[in-house]
Amino acid sequence: AQSVSQHNHHVILSEAASLELGCNYSYGGTVNLFWYVQYPGQHLQLLLKYFSGDPLVKGIKGFEAEFIKSKFSFNLRKPSVQWSDTAEYFCAARNNAGNMLTFGGGTRLMVKP
């Protein structure tokens, strides 16, 4: 079965620290990959997406992610986090033959001021 794994369930960082959240997927063939963010009390918002081309994808708010096909990974990174980045982050994948998104379990990030 198709699945998406996020290995970090909770991450606590101080402001200005660098962030990397892991995401691995188990799909064969072509896959579309996404990172969504859910700020406290708000709805899911798209941070960035990968469909094809350059495996290093830049998103909003200084986030980026790198698609490494050989590792089935799509890790999210940000060089310097801010308190306002406190949120839950979800990695998601969509098989090119399917319709729905399969989500990872989410990572709760807390950034201490």
Place this chain on the structure above:
Amino acid sequence: GAGVSQSPSNKVTEKGKDVELRCDPISGHTALYWYRQSLGQGLEFLIYFQGNSAPDKSGLPSDRFSAERTGGSVSTLTIQRTQQEDSAVYLCASSSRSGRTYEQYFGPGTRLTVT
């Protein structure tokens, strides 16, 4: 423009009652999705509508769950004889099938509590 809207934002119901949750997708979006976000289960796909095609119901957890989409726009998710394990946030998303982007835009969700 207006995003995906859902109503009600919160619903408390007694075990065994039926509930209806509504989703208004972004105007012009032909694809509509329902997901469920619950503690311990994360975000799960429930059902997908695309235009006039038969819906993909593969994620519905039981036959107590059903959904319809009238006129290719508004969708209603119905849960019959609710159980406590149905307590969750029910999310609706819509997307445009133009091009290959298929980006899904999510609504704020309906928080369902079954007592």
